[in-house]
Amino acid sequence: MKTLKLRIKDRHYKALDQLASEVNFVWNYVNDLSFKHLKRKGEFLSSYDIDKYTKGASKECGLHSQTIQAISAELVTRRKQFKKAKLKWRVSNKKSARRSLGWIPFKKVAIKYADGFVQYGKHQFKIWDSYGLSQYSIKTGSFVEDARGRWYVCLVVDSPKTEKSTGTKAIGIDLGLKDIATCSDGTVISNPKFYRQYEQKLGIAQRAKNKKCVRALHAKIANSR
Structure with a gap:
């Protein structure tokens, strides 16, 4: 198995x-419910026990x-x-730090894929299908948001x-820091130093306290790796 991000x-x-x-609302509810049950009964609720309390909530929340x-x-x-007895509260307010x-x-x-669209409940989301999802069998996944506000589906x-x-031949590979790898046949793969090409721009953006630019540069650095 592997994970695809589109x-x-x-x-x-x-x-x-x-x-x-709505997901944050449900998370906060079950998180608080589990903690209160622990204080009252001295034992944790299992996911099966929690499901009894959330039965029918999908109609009200619009979630599957x-x-x-x-x-x-x-x-x-x-x-x-x-x-931990209680996990962190999930905050939905975009203005909150x-x-x-x-x-x-x-x-x-809960999900179907056809003709470049991912269907979740009544919603259909158009994606950039760079993997050819039709040839894969989907197991599970999630929709996730990055720091720049962009949404992805991870499957x-x-x-x-x-x-x-x-193949019948073999080759030895020596991993290093100065060079990423040195092969036994003499091939050397140099370190591209992805961070260095953005280091100066990142420093300027951080000193200027330009959060939007900093997030964009960090995303570029991570994507380069």
């Missing part, structure tokens, strides 16, 4: 922002029922991972079967 067209951002706000179940499962997983980036999880049955898919290599 960008969603800008015209769908308003609908995605609204769905993300599988999304609400995925939120509960994610909360329980992260609670165990970080060993603590705003949480948009996140809308879903399971396999966990089964990798298509490939024929086994018939």
